[in-house]
Each structure stands twice: as structure tokens, then as C-alpha cells.
Amino acid sequence: MNPVLVVGAGPVGLSAALGLRAHGLPVVLLEADPKDRERPGSRALFVHRETLRLLDGMQPGLAEEITAYGRTWHTRRTLYRGREVYSRTYPPPSGIPPFTSLRQVDTERFLRAACERAGVEFVWDARVTDVRGTATGVRITGEDGRVWTGEYAIAADGARSTLRRSLGIAMEGSRGEGFHVVVDVADIPGAELPLERVFHYEHPGVGGRSVMRVPFTGGFQVDLQCRDDDREEEYGTEEAVRRWLPSVVGDGYAERILWVSTYRFLRKVAASFTDPHRRVLLVGEAAHLFPPFGARGMNSGIADAAAAAHAIAAAEGAVAAGTAEAVAEFAAARREAALFNSAAAGEALDHLRPRRRSVRVRQRAAAALSPVLPWCGSWLEHAPYGPRGGAPVAAGGKY
Template identity: 30%
Template sequence: MNGDAVDTDTRRRNPRPDRRRDGRRDGRVDVLIVGAGPTGLALGIDLARRGVDALLLERGETLAPGSRGKGLQPRTLEVYEDFGVVDEVLAAGGPYPVSVVWTDGRRTGEHRIFDPVEDGGEISRFTVPWMVPQWRNQEILRARLEELGGTVAFGREVAGIGQDEDGVTARLASGEEIRARYAVAADGGRSTVRRALGIAMSGETVDPYPLLVADVRIPGLGRDRWHVFPPSGQGAGYASICPLPGTEDFQLVAQLSGRTDIDLSPDGVRKAVAERTHLSPADVTEVRWSSEFRPRAALADRFREGRVFLAGDAAHVHSPAGGQGLNTSVQDAYNLGWKLGAVLSGRAPQALLDTYEEERRPVAEHVLGLSTAIHRNQARRGAGTRQLGLHYRESSLSEETRPAPGALRAGDRVPDLTVDGVRLFDRLRGPDWTLLTLDDGVFLVRPDGYVGWAGPSVDGSDAYRARVGA
């Protein structure tokens, strides 16, 4: 139990010394993480700071390119502050710009992507979503992982996976096998691991038309606005061109209305811009990355099979509307990391791991519904998209023993209050449980910042502590 403030700078200067750079000990890892996107990297960081031997496998030769999921919600920024990377993330990005709507080459309106939100009692240092290209987000997370002694093994594709009572065996495309006590599939919406486990994914198509997504350079276009081009009525779908902070790039999203083929070549990207905007192909001086995306909402039937867990897009796939997918994925990792650490250290029983699916699958289902509603213009980008109000009140890990609970209850995220001149988040920072005494009770706060147990005094908390390894 840690009730003292943590010196973040000291933690960053002194990563745990007992971890080897390849993540292995005696030829075996504690946790094998498949996929080095934001989900896998976040989980790797959380495990590394707990001294857990974890190895990240990435089938690509580098981190994935492209701006992709560029929006970080306030709750994710709080997670990043705990990880010790928020200053770099804030410096690398910027707030969302106002959108300007273009019609026939004329500006015809402006609006904000996210609605202004009143505090509502959530109280956070971070009040607005922050835009950071995903490739830069990943670079920052990887650097922190390596600072803590973790590593990513590139060019390592998992072809199959098996398990027994003692562990998991991953078979690589090269023929090599890696043994681990647990494995986590963070390998995206087309997850090889999920398919190998036979876990189905149920969902729906959110939009019948595919999207072309690209990072482009358009020197003549203003960078102070997010440029939106509604469908022209000439058979072309909409387009949006968003300036990416910290770069000279824009993210282009072009809907391919009435078409199923996508030309991802530089000429194809330039043609998509010219068909939907007042810009000419020559205005696009560089195409730095391009991809296709087919908006759908899907949820894995279960998030666990034995010793293997699903996290991120391997477990839930979102429309990009509202900026929810990457954020929900990082918080999957934040939920699972402390639980794996507690079980692997022997402080908590294996039953603790059952609560990962219990807590995260309902959240993912809720957020999927929100993303889909925003995509279909049935909901606004408001307080719900910030993810500060998500809670685990119904979880079996949330024990409320006070006869008259106050505003802060078991299962709630602890707000970023300042009490007697001390910021609570300074007390909570780090991988441990924290005991807080506030005006309306005593709270055992989980390593992920949610209240686990609440009572009128500390009496009666012993059984709970033994159950969760606090």
C-alpha cells in the first residue's frame, strides 16, 4: 500500500534494473504481447514498471506508420500522466481546430468538432481532447517502454497459438516457438490470435462506403482550421482535411460513395482530393502514407480464452467518429496490466483476472454504441466522449460498505482534486494501491485510479485486500 507521493522524475531516471533487454528470463516470458500498437505498448509499459517479464512481438519491421487514431481523450491523458509520458504527448500535439465547411470553393460555415463541456464534478487537469498523430504517439510510448527496460521484437509474426494448464505457446511464422505464462492479443481488428482461439466477433457495418485515409502535404491550405467538404452531389462522397499538429502534414479522409475499389497510389489520393474539393491534384505535393478503412462496429464474444486475453481492436472495433477506439484500447491495457502484475507476483489469486472481461467488455459495448451514434449524427461529441465518467460500480471488485455513500463511490474514477494543498493524482501516481481518507470516508484506490473499496473507516478492508493483492 502506498500513500506517499511518487517522484516521477526519479522513476523515469531509474527504470527497474532486474529486467533484461529481450524481456526473457530462463528462456520464458511472463507475458507475451502480440502487437506493438498503442494497446500493446501501453500494456508493456504498465507491466515493465511492475518488474514483469513481458515481450512485445510486432510482425512489421517498424512501428505502424500513419496518423490513424489521432485523438486522445482526457481520461487517456490521465493514464499517460501516470505512465510518465504526458508532457511529451502534450508537446507533440495540440487541441482540435475549429472546422470550416466548404461548398463550391467558398467557406459556408464553421463549427467545433467536440462540444464544450462543463466540469460536471469529474475534475481533471485535462479538459479537452488532444490531437497527436498515432505514429508519434507510438514513438513516445516505445521510448518509455525501452526506458523501463522493455523491448519490441520486430519482424516476428505469430502464426498460431496453443495453451495448457501451465502456459501459452506461440508459434511464429519463422517456425520458432515462444513460451509464456500468459498472452495478450493486441494485434488489431483482424487479430490472428483471436481467430486462432476461435473467438467470434459480432457487429454491423456502420457505413456502407469505404474510406481512403492518407497523410498528405498541401502547402497552400491553411493550417488553422479543419477543412470539411460535404458530398458534392456529383457521385463523390465527403472529404475532410485536418492539419496534424507537430508536423507539416494533413490527414485526409475521403468517403468513396458508390464505389468499393480504392486506389491508394499517390495519383489515386490526389484524384480523390480533386474530386471532392476545390483543390487540384497538383496542390497535393506529397503523399506520405495511405490506407483504407471500412467503418464497422464489432465486439468479440469474449475477451479471454484460458491464459490468453484480447485487448484493443482485437476485442472491439469502432467507427473513428468521436475518437473512442484508441482510447478505449489504452484503457483495456491499463485495466489488465495491474491485474496481471498482482497475479504473477503471487499477491492475488488467479480469479482476479476474471474481472478483466467483467469490467472492460461492458465499457467497450457502451462505447461502441456511442461511436456508432456519433457516426450517424444521432449523438454529439460531448461529455461522454471524454471517458472521465466511465465507472466500474457494478463490478465484483467494487465494494461499497458505507451505509450512506457520498458522491464518490466504489467503482468510480477518483477525481483530480487538491486536498490540503496536495494534488490527489500526485499521491495516486505509480503502480501501487493507495489508501485515501477524505471527508466522506476511507477509500482503497486501485492502481488504475478507480475506487475499489470504500468504508467509514479502514476496519473491514482486510478480506478485500487479500482478494485483490493490495
């Protein structure tokens, strides 16, 4: 049998390759970057329990390997203008934890090792420029003229997906105003901050901007929510971060900054998750872009990857009761999940960056009432991440 071609060795492409191998299908994974590339920053820190279960189904033991390295915190706190309005500590879970937190580069390291154990064939330095689906297979061309043929292709080549463009599939959605700054900071050995996720509305130390701190193995990520009229050079450069970071996390961290980045809010979903011949399947950021609150990007991308691998196996008759319609079903189901996630991320964004003054007034009132009405504090705690779940979504948990 011809292999399945996976394009892109990000977390989603690696998961797709692993899922295909779990179904016994031969896989060639084409990646533009060199084998020894360095991937930047923490990015998708938060790996949900549903995602861990999917990965463990692809390679038993993988969830334990990832969670043994990641961090699971049991305390979540919310503050409003310097005053705590919510704090909850959960008992440690038994079995697979509800989530684990590690830098995306580490998640990719575990996935890559799992792919190598499973017999995925990697082709590095393979920048793809074109894909053609036909009734019987796919043909992919690289920028150096190399050609690969396969039964199916999975497009996991990220937000600027060449495969999606080559198929002429549009992204539909919107771009929000303003930007956030994201900073990775290394722990001070022996003086680690408490293992807790803290969201601080209108932090007085950064001029009333909201800020979140999330731990990961070896350090923590700080996310600063800037105003629409803020300039990136005032908040988003390493020099600027050195100025404001102490008022958020205390002294001693300015020299421990690992990575600084800014991001804007795209909410976009591909018009179709497959081509007319049902031979190319779009997954991850090649198919959808969400703001990071709610941790929907990588988690739902891995759910896409598992579904794509299953659909190809079903269409090839490699799973019981598989049908030729499996790819069309994949495309419809995962697009529906992406639209749900997009709407959920939009709700989170409306809370975090309200367009209406009344939302801020409600937040202020909830903070004032939280000592006597605990549900007000609970609303402030939960609203920044949007609604939970949605059956086949594999995203929407809380930091």
C-alpha cells in the first residue's frame, strides 16, 4: 500500500502520524525545517485529559510519560485590582489528571520520540509547495522538485498552510483588535513560585491591565493583556518586559526571561476540511485558528489528528465498519467542532476584551460582591476561558 503523507511536524502532524501508525498504516511525514531545528517558546502549555487519553490510545504509556514530566497544579486563584475574589484548591486526582502543563517544545519532543518508536518515516528539509488530490490518491511536490505520492495526505502545516492554499480553500472568520504579550520565565531554583494558576483582573502594577500566570515545568508563562491603543514597543519587547515584570511576579526574574512574544486574535475556520476528492484532510492550525484562552488550539488540533487517522483507516477498511464516506464525515464533524470552539473562544474574548462598557461594570460589581456571593467570584474565575467542552471537541477546559 502507498503511504499516507503527513505534512508538518508540529504537535498536530506528529499526533496524526502516530494515530495512523496505531491503525497499522505506513506514514511518511514531510517537514520543511531541518531535523535539528529549535522550536520557540512555551505556546500551547496546557494538555487536556481528553488529549492525553487520545495520545495514550495511539501509544499506551504516552500519557504517563507526558504527565510525569508536566506540572498539574491544584490551586486556581483570581484577583481583581489586588484583592482575591476566588481561590480553590482541588484534591490531587487519581489516574490521568484533568490536565498537565508543559512547554509545547517538550510535548513535541515526547510526540516525536513516540513517532520514531512507532516507525514513522520522517523527511526533514522537505518544504512542500503543491498538493493534488485525484480519485485514487495524492501527489505532493516539494520546492526542490521532489515528488511524493500517497493514498491520502494530512495537511498539518500550520496557520499559513501551503496545502490549504494550494487546494484553494478559504479561511473564514475575523481578526480582533489589540494584542497580548506572552513571556516565559525560568524559576529561581529553590525559590519557585507557588504551583497555582493566577488570573489578575486590572492589575494595579501594570496600569490596570489584566495578567495571568501559568506554571510549566521549569518556569512559568505570563500573559499580559494590552489595551487597543498600547504600542508593542512599550510592553512587548524584552526590554519593556524587564520594566513591568517585577510588579507582577516580584524581583529577581528580569534576567530569567526565556522568550517574549506578542499575539493578536484570529478566529478563523477553513471553509472545508477536505478537497473534492476526499484525499487531503486539513487538521490543526491549517484548518482553524483560535485565541489561546481556553487552550483550544493544540488540544482540538490533536482531536482533529486522531479523527483524521481514524477516517483514513476506515476508508481503507483498516477498522471494523469503516466506509468510504469516513473522510467526508471527518470533515463535517471536525468543522462543526471548530465552529463550536471558535464561538467559545469568541465568548472568552468578549469577556476579556469587552466591546461594551456594561461588561466591565458587571465585572467590577461581581468583584465587589464576591465576599458575600461566592458565585460572583466563580464567574470571574471561569469566564475568561469560555464555555466548557461540547461533546467531540476535546478542548475548553480551564487553566
